[in-house]
Amino acid sequence: MTHPRPSAGSAPVLSTGTLRELSEAARAAGTGQVLDELWTARRFLDGTPAAVAVLDADLRYLYLNDTLAGVNGLPVQEHLGRPMPEVIPGSEPSAEVAREVLRSGRPQTVVFDGRPPDDRADVPRWWLGAFHRLEGEDGEILGVAAVVMEVTEDIRQRESLRRAQERLELLEETAARVGGTLDAAEACRALTDVLVPRFADYAAVDVVDPEGTRRAPAAPVPVRLRRMAVAAAPGMPEPLTPTTRSGEVIFHQASSSMSQVLTGHKTMVLNRPDDDTLRLLAPTPQRLERYRALELHSSVYLPLMVGGEPVGAVMVGRRADSPEFTPDEVELLELLTARAATGIGHALRYTHEHETALEMQRAFLATPHIPGPGVEIASRYLPAGRGAEVGGDWFDAVALPSGRTLLVVGDVMGHGVRAAAAMSEYRSLLRALALQGLAPDRLLSEADRTAHALDLDRVATCVLALLDPAAEEVVLATAGHVPPLLVRPDAVPELAVLPVGPPLGTGSGGYGSRRCPMPPGALLLAYTDGLVERRGQDIDAGLAALADLPVTAKHALPDVLNTVLDRLAPANSEDDVTLLVARSL
Known part of the structure; x- marks a missing residue:
C-alpha cells in the first residue's frame, strides 16, 4: 500500500495581486484558462463569509482570507508562515484535529468555542470547522484546508430551546410532585426535594400556622410560622444537618426576611449580605449563628401565593463555594414556587379540614x-x-x-x-x-x-x-x-x-x-x-x-x-x- 508522503517544503500561497497579474499576462498570451480558473477560485475564497485557511504539513499558515483574519484579530501578513498554535493562543484543540486529518486523511468536522482577541463582550462564541487534507498529484501531503463558519447564534438558539424545554419539564415535575398529595408536609417536602441540590445547598418551607399566625399580616410584625419541610445538600456539616426539624414552630421577628416577604408579597434576594444586614434579617440571634456556621453566603426568600394571599414562604440558600444566585435563577425559582404554591395551598386546606374532622370524630367516639x-x-x-x-x-x-x-x-x-x-x-x-x-x-x-x-x-x-x-x-x-x-x-x-x-x-x-x-x-x-x-x-x-x-x-x-x-x-x-x-x- 502506498502512503502519501509529506512535501519537501512549503511556501506561502501566491498573493492575490500576484495571481491577478499572472492571470492577466496569460490571457494576453492566449494561454490563461487555467490561471483564470485559479483567479476565480481565489476571488471566491477571498470574498466568502466563511473563514478559510490553508496550512502546510507543519500547520503553518499558507493562506487565509480576510474573514478568518478578522476572527483571529490579526492581519493576514501576521499569520503567513507561522504555526496556528503560535498565532492563536488556545487553538491547540483545533490544531490536534488538523494533525489527525493530516495523519489519517479522513475529513473531520468539529465545533469549538472561544473569544476573538478584540471581542470585549465576555460571552462565549462558537464556530463550526471543517478540515480536509490537501494532496499533490503524486500523493504527497501538501497540508490541510480549513473552512470555519460561526454558529454562535444557532447554538444559542438551540441552547435557549433546550433550557426552555428543561424549564417546562421542571415546572411540570414540580406541579406533579407537589400537587400529587393532599398531605401538607409531603407537599412541602416535595418542593424542597426539587430545590435541593439542583438549585441550593439548603431549603426550607414555612407556612402560616392555624395555631400561631392564622394568616399573613398586612404589615411587618412578628410572626409564628411552622416549618413544614427542610432539606440540605450532601456535604452539609453533619452536626448542622438539618438546622431545623420539620414541624418545628419558628418565631420570626418583624424585621426578618420571612416577615417582610409575607407582608410585601415579593421575592427577597440576599447575595453575600454584610453582618449588619444579617443581624437585622435573621429571625433570632441563635439562627444567625447557625447561618454563619453553615457558611450560608447567599439566600433567596420567596412567598407562596394562593389567590393573592401568602400561605407561607420558601427560603433557599447557598454555602461555601457555591455561586451567588443569578437573575435567571431567581426568575426560575419564582416560577417553581408559584407552581408549587397552588398544590401546597390545597394540601394545607385539606390537612386542616382533615385534622379538624378527625379531632371531631375522635372527640365524639371518646x-x-x-x-x-x-x-x-x-x-x-x-x-x-x-x-x-x-x-x-x-x-x-x-x-x-x-x-x-x-x-x-x-x-x-x-x-x-x-x-x-x-x-x-x-x-x-x-x-x-x-x-x-x-x-x-x-x-x-x-x-x-x-x-x-x-x-x-x-x-x-x-x-x-x-x-x-x-x-x-x-x-x-x-x-x-x-x-x-x-x-x-x-x-x-x-x-x-x-x-x-x-x-x-x-x-x-x-x-x-x-x-x-x-x-x-x-x-x-x-x-x-x-x-x-x-x-x-x-x-x-x-x-x-x-x-x-x-x-x-x-x-x-x-x-x-x-x-x-x-x-x-x-x-x-x-x-x-x-x-x-x-x-x-
Missing part, C-alpha cells in the same frame, strides 16, 4: 360507652389514610332499662368536617330515641322521619343490635348498612340475613327486624363498609372473606378485633374503618 349488664364490648376506629378525607363513621352502646343494651354502628355519607358534624347529629338522635324503649325497626323509622324533617343534608347507614342477655337473643335491624357477623359457641361465623331498609334521612321508611339467638358466650361484630369494600372489587368478596376468618366465640374481644383488622384492613384505606364487637355473658 365518649364513654357503658353497656348494660351481661354484655361486654370492645371497639376500634381506624381513620382513612392521609390521602383520603375522614368520613362520618361512628359506634355507640346505650344501656337500656330491663337489662338490655342497644349497639349502633353507622356511617354518614360523604367525608370531611360536615360529615363528622352530621355523624354527631345522627348519633344523638338515635340515643334519644333508644331511651324511649322503641324496637329497632320502629327506632329506625322514627330516626328516618326526624332526620328528613330536620332536612339534614346527608344521609346515613347504620345497623342496630338490641341485645337481651336474659332472653338470650338479639334483635337486628339495618338502614342500608352491611350485615353484622354472628359467632356462636361451637358454630361457624355467619353473616346475619336482615330485611333491607333505606339509609336514614331519605324519608322513605319501611324498616324490618329479625330476632336471632344469642346464647351466653356468643359474639356479634358490627362494622362499617371500609372494612370489606375495595375499589374494583365486588363487596360480596369482602363479606365472604369476613365470614371465613378464623374467629371463635372463645377468643378475647381485643384478639377478635386484631384478627379482623390484620386480615382485612387495607394498609392505606380510602375510607374509615369502625368495628364494634360484643359478647353476651
Whole structure:
C-alpha cells in the first residue's frame, strides 16, 4: 500500500495581486484558462463569509482570507508562515484535529468555542470547522484546508430551546410532585426535594400556622410560622444537618426576611449580605449563628401565593463555594414556587379540614360507652389514610332499662368536617330515641322521619343490635348498612340475613327486624363498609372473606378485633374503618 508522503517544503500561497497579474499576462498570451480558473477560485475564497485557511504539513499558515483574519484579530501578513498554535493562543484543540486529518486523511468536522482577541463582550462564541487534507498529484501531503463558519447564534438558539424545554419539564415535575398529595408536609417536602441540590445547598418551607399566625399580616410584625419541610445538600456539616426539624414552630421577628416577604408579597434576594444586614434579617440571634456556621453566603426568600394571599414562604440558600444566585435563577425559582404554591395551598386546606374532622370524630367516639349488664364490648376506629378525607363513621352502646343494651354502628355519607358534624347529629338522635324503649325497626323509622324533617343534608347507614342477655337473643335491624357477623359457641361465623331498609334521612321508611339467638358466650361484630369494600372489587368478596376468618366465640374481644383488622384492613384505606364487637355473658 502506498502512503502519501509529506512535501519537501512549503511556501506561502501566491498573493492575490500576484495571481491577478499572472492571470492577466496569460490571457494576453492566449494561454490563461487555467490561471483564470485559479483567479476565480481565489476571488471566491477571498470574498466568502466563511473563514478559510490553508496550512502546510507543519500547520503553518499558507493562506487565509480576510474573514478568518478578522476572527483571529490579526492581519493576514501576521499569520503567513507561522504555526496556528503560535498565532492563536488556545487553538491547540483545533490544531490536534488538523494533525489527525493530516495523519489519517479522513475529513473531520468539529465545533469549538472561544473569544476573538478584540471581542470585549465576555460571552462565549462558537464556530463550526471543517478540515480536509490537501494532496499533490503524486500523493504527497501538501497540508490541510480549513473552512470555519460561526454558529454562535444557532447554538444559542438551540441552547435557549433546550433550557426552555428543561424549564417546562421542571415546572411540570414540580406541579406533579407537589400537587400529587393532599398531605401538607409531603407537599412541602416535595418542593424542597426539587430545590435541593439542583438549585441550593439548603431549603426550607414555612407556612402560616392555624395555631400561631392564622394568616399573613398586612404589615411587618412578628410572626409564628411552622416549618413544614427542610432539606440540605450532601456535604452539609453533619452536626448542622438539618438546622431545623420539620414541624418545628419558628418565631420570626418583624424585621426578618420571612416577615417582610409575607407582608410585601415579593421575592427577597440576599447575595453575600454584610453582618449588619444579617443581624437585622435573621429571625433570632441563635439562627444567625447557625447561618454563619453553615457558611450560608447567599439566600433567596420567596412567598407562596394562593389567590393573592401568602400561605407561607420558601427560603433557599447557598454555602461555601457555591455561586451567588443569578437573575435567571431567581426568575426560575419564582416560577417553581408559584407552581408549587397552588398544590401546597390545597394540601394545607385539606390537612386542616382533615385534622379538624378527625379531632371531631375522635372527640365524639371518646365518649364513654357503658353497656348494660351481661354484655361486654370492645371497639376500634381506624381513620382513612392521609390521602383520603375522614368520613362520618361512628359506634355507640346505650344501656337500656330491663337489662338490655342497644349497639349502633353507622356511617354518614360523604367525608370531611360536615360529615363528622352530621355523624354527631345522627348519633344523638338515635340515643334519644333508644331511651324511649322503641324496637329497632320502629327506632329506625322514627330516626328516618326526624332526620328528613330536620332536612339534614346527608344521609346515613347504620345497623342496630338490641341485645337481651336474659332472653338470650338479639334483635337486628339495618338502614342500608352491611350485615353484622354472628359467632356462636361451637358454630361457624355467619353473616346475619336482615330485611333491607333505606339509609336514614331519605324519608322513605319501611324498616324490618329479625330476632336471632344469642346464647351466653356468643359474639356479634358490627362494622362499617371500609372494612370489606375495595375499589374494583365486588363487596360480596369482602363479606365472604369476613365470614371465613378464623374467629371463635372463645377468643378475647381485643384478639377478635386484631384478627379482623390484620386480615382485612387495607394498609392505606380510602375510607374509615369502625368495628364494634360484643359478647353476651
